[in-house]
Amino acid sequence: MKKNLIPLALGGLGIGTTEFVMMGLLPDIARDFNISIPVAGHLISAYALGVVIGAPLLVAISSSFEPKKILLALMTIFTLFNAFSAFAPNNTALLIARLFSGLPHGAFFGVGAVVASRLAQKGKQAQAISIMFAGLTIANLLIVPLGTYVGHHYSWRYTFGIVTLIGIITIIFIQLWLPKLPINRAGNIKSELALFKRTEAWLIILITAIGTGGLFAWISYIAPLMTEVSHFAANTVSYIMILAGFGMVVGNIIGGRLADKMEPVKACIVLLIAMATTLVLIFLLSGNQIASLILTFIAGALSIALATPIQILMIKTAAEAEMLGAAATQAAFNVGNALGAFFGGLPIAAGLGYASPSLVGACMALVGTAFGWMLIKRQKRVKSLESQLA
Structure with a gap:
């Protein structure tokens, strides 16, 4: 694996964790906030809505910037709102945090896929993109079960703390290992x-x-x-x-x-x-x-x-x-x-x-x-x- 693709895989790891771990945490969150599981399920819908809104919107707004800066900004938004999720005082606050933490999801994978394809050797573009998605698959294999276990036995807030930590590490690795790439924008x-x-x-x-x-x-x-x-x-x-x-x-x-x-x-x-x-x-x-x-x-x-x-x-x-x-x-x-x-x-x-x-x-x-x-x-x-x- 190329070292400069690792930050993209780490981003996929954090995004995959926060998206899928919620399914296992719903009973714990519902109990803490004294709401029903169907009402807690709106937290999943809020994240998905954030992805649908944020994917085209954030890319359209930021496409005149250098890809590395875009990825840094997206992962910063992701990390901040997952940190806020860990301290959310009630269901409404958590719902808002989930909506905003979903905004960078599609944009990160979208920009990351383009970056991975540019960094890849000729004829290996798809394999380079699959390395980014490998983070998401590892999340489902290891980190989501771990986060669910932590949420059940300790607190679901700690699980969002884990996601926040992954986000911070991703920001550091993007800064250190991801090369600067030229802006490839043909129009406005x-x-x-x-x-x-x-x-x-x-x-x-x-x-x-x-x-x-x-x-x-x-x-x-x-x-x-x-x-x-x-x-x-x-x-x-x-x-x-x-x-x-x-x-x-x-x-x-x-x-x-x-x-x-x-x-x-x-x-x-x-x-x-x-x-x-x-x-x-x-x-x-x-x-x-x-x-x-x-x-x-x-x-x-x-x-x-x-x-x-x-x-x-x-x-x-x-x-x-x-x-x-x-x-x-x-x-x-x-x-x-x-x-x-x-x-x-x-x-x-x-x-x-x-x-x-x-x-x-x-x-x-x-x-x-x-x-x-x-x-x-x-x-x-x-x-x-x-x-x-x-």
Whole structure:
């Protein structure tokens, strides 16, 4: 691993921890603030909303600055509001802190993806970006379970203290190890926002929001799936989540290499078809514990394998606004999170059981695949027109 990519991985570690650890801390926060768990669940929604707002907004505002300065500013905002979360006196204050701590999330990954691709050797751009996302996967494998344990046995405030410490270390390493890169801005904010007038950009956003939303339809309800359908004991769910986290580590490596060896859009289609197949198998085989564990590992791998190909795809498509495009992709991931959880909950509410969200997820993944094929046809049409005009 290149030393100058380590700060990006550390940023991913902190961001991944604060995003996913909240799921395990909800009962503790609800008890401390004397609120219900559904009300505490708004803390997850507030963070996701912050990501969706902050990703395009902060990149658009800061794109005239040198990338290193942007990353320093984003990680400073992230660290300050996670520190505030640790001392939040009530649920309202924590809700506001979560909203603001989510603002830098998509922008950091968006700018970081562009920086990683510039620092990479030719033909190794996707693998460089996957190193940044490796921080997120390690967070799910190690730091999120640790933070959940600390929150349960000591205080959830200490968990946010851990995230704050990771943020401080990331700031130091960005300053020391990340090289200065030239500003690569072809136009102004208005010309960059023109990205959203392009059909290709919206197809990538739809692939991300709907296609990856299929995975969130499954993972949002994994706990009741494992306890009610697979019949695992409730106290084993955390270990099953570690298994999914290990799958993410492996999938991140696979996604990076796949995107370097084939066209990113084709890599996305391959992974989405694999995701749909896996989710159907989860629906059919979750009653078998061994099969359930194997499929959890595979689904975990596929959940993160898509991240790098999609980022590379958007960076190549939005050459004149690559940071804004990469950040928009991160916002789309969080839209997918919300859509998957919502649509996955509908069959449960209808009494169809806790395995049913997997079928919803498979359908969403296939819709994402359809948008991928539409993008390929669009690209071929554009190339054909360009060759005729040449």
